[in-house]
Amino acid sequence: MNKPECIIEIESLSTRFGNHIVHRDINLDVYRGEILTLIGGSGSGKTTLLRQMLGLERPSQGKVRVFGNSLDNIRSNIQEKNVRGHCGVLFQQGALFSALTVFDNVALPLRELHALSEDMIRDLVMVKLNMVAIEPKHANKMPSALSGGMIKRVALARALALDPELLFLDEPTAGLDPELSQSFVELILALRSEMNLTIVMVTHDLDTLVALSDRIAVLADQQVIITGTLDEIRRFQHPFITSFFKTIQHKIEQKNHSEQTWKTVPMPS
Ligand SMILES: Nc1ncnc2c1ncn2[C@@H]1O[C@H](COP(=O)(O)OP(=O)(O)OP(=O)(O)O)[C@@H](O)[C@H]1O
Numbered sequence: 373m374n375k376p377e378c379i380i381e382i383e384s385l386s387t388r389f390g391n392h393i394v395h396r397d398i399n400l401d402v403y404r405g406e407i408l409t410l411i412g413g414s415g416s417g418k419t420t421l422l423r424q425m426l427g428l429e430r431p432s433q434g435k436v437r438v439f440g441n442s443l444d445n446i447r448s449n450i451q452e453k454n455v456r457g458h459c460g461v462l463f464q465q466g467a468l469f470s471a472l473t474v475f476d477n478v479a480l481p482l483r484e485l486h487a488l489s490e491d492m493i494r495d496l497v498m499v500k501l502n503m504v505a506i507e508p509k510h511a512n513k514m515p516s517a518l519s520g521g522m523i524k525r526v527a528l529a530r531a532l533a534l535d536p537e538l539l540f541l542d543e544p545t546a547g548l549d550p551e552l553s554q555s556f557v558e559l560i561l562a563l564r565s566e567m568n569l570t571i572v573m574v575t576h577d578l579d580t581l582v583a584l585s586d587r588i589a590v591l592a593d594q595q596v597i598i599t600g601t602l603d604e605i606r607r608f609q610h611p612f613i614t615s616f617f618k619t620i621q622h623k624i625e626q627k628n629h630s631e632q633t634w635k636t637v638p639m640p641s
Contacts, residue, residue: 376403378437379538379570380425385434387420394420395431396594404537407564407571407584408599412591413612418574421591422540425572426461438538460531464543467527468515474501474526475511481533500529503566504559521552525559532563541573545580557583 380402387395394417402408402425410418423429424436427443436443439458468477478497482488488496498508504525515523524544531539544560545553557580564571575581581588582602589599592612598605606617 376406378402379404379439380572381435381437382421382425383435383437385421385424385431385436387417387424388432393594395591398434398596400589400596400599402570402572404570405568406586407573409573409575409581409585409588410591411575411581411588411616416591417594418591419542422542422572422574426459426540458534458536459538459540460534460536461540462524462527462531462542462544464546468523468530470515473512473514474506474518477515477526478530478533481530485534496533497529500533501526503532503563504529520547521556524548524552524556528559528563532567535567537568537570539569539571541571541575543575543577544573545575545577550579553577553579554583560584 378401380400382398382400385395385398385400386393398421410421412418420429424431424443425438427436427438430444468474469480472480475497478500479493482493482496498511501508501511506522506525506529510518510522515526518526528544541560545556548556560571561584563569571584573580573584575584585602587599587601588605589596590605590608590610590613591597592610597610598608598613600608605613
């Protein structure tokens with residue numbers, strides 16, 4: 373079997389803020405097409421690691437390579453645009469610009485290219501809004517007129533504006549009620565196959581974790597203590613994992629049960 377293609381390679385990464393060591397000698401690969409979720413206790417360095425993968429922060433030591441480019445080695449604007457242009461980000465708060473309409477929020481990354489006509493931008497924005505199930509009638513609304521679920525969808529449309537190959541999701545379902553959260557998870561899964569996305573996510577939400585993750589990387593004791601599937605992680609002996617999985621055991625059982633039921637659904641007569 374061919375080795376899967378690495379989109380992100382993290383090698384011997386350490387992070388220190390003054391005397392505070394957050395990461396110590398972290399190694400982690402993200403493969404094309406997967407959804408990799410980072411979990412860990414509060415302050416374990418998940419968001420910092422996500423920001424380092426985006427090139428927004430530099431580690432104290434070690435290397436982060438994205439699409440084969442070492443992020444601490446990016447010298448030219450063109451090279452930076454090349455890497456950034458292939459990445460989309462959905463920040464925790466949705467982070468729409470409150471002074472811009474829905475349309476202008478999604479148009480922003482397209483306008484920043486300085487390469488597209490307003491007609492092309494209009495068409496692309498409407499396609500992206502359609503992809504996240506936001507009707508055209510909402511395009512001229514201000515973010516303050518939207519529900520929490522709609523803000524997340526518009527923010528996702530903006531993150532997808534440049535057709536990224538790599539999408540970063542920081543707590544994508546935080547602040548959504550269970551129903552909205554579930555439909556947002558389904559939207560992410562649909563877009564992932566439609567756009568062949570590779571996704572790196574941080575989440576505390578157990579339903580989101582179980583529903584979306586192909587692999588999970590666990591941050592504890594300043595290191596990635598294990599990377600694997602939900603089942604592999606669950607079998608790993610570590611106090612953080614034991615206490616984490618106590619609370620989600622029943623969710624995994626529910627998921628396994630619904631998959632079983634799905635697999636064994638009777639043929640229609
Ligand atoms: N710029 C900074 N300067 C100093 N300390 C920082 C900085 N950024 C992060 N930290 C510290 O690094 C540690 C890791 O922070 P980070 O936000 O990455 O953790 P996290 O796992 O995402 O936490 P949470 O789950 O609570 O969001 C924390 O102790 C935080 O206070």
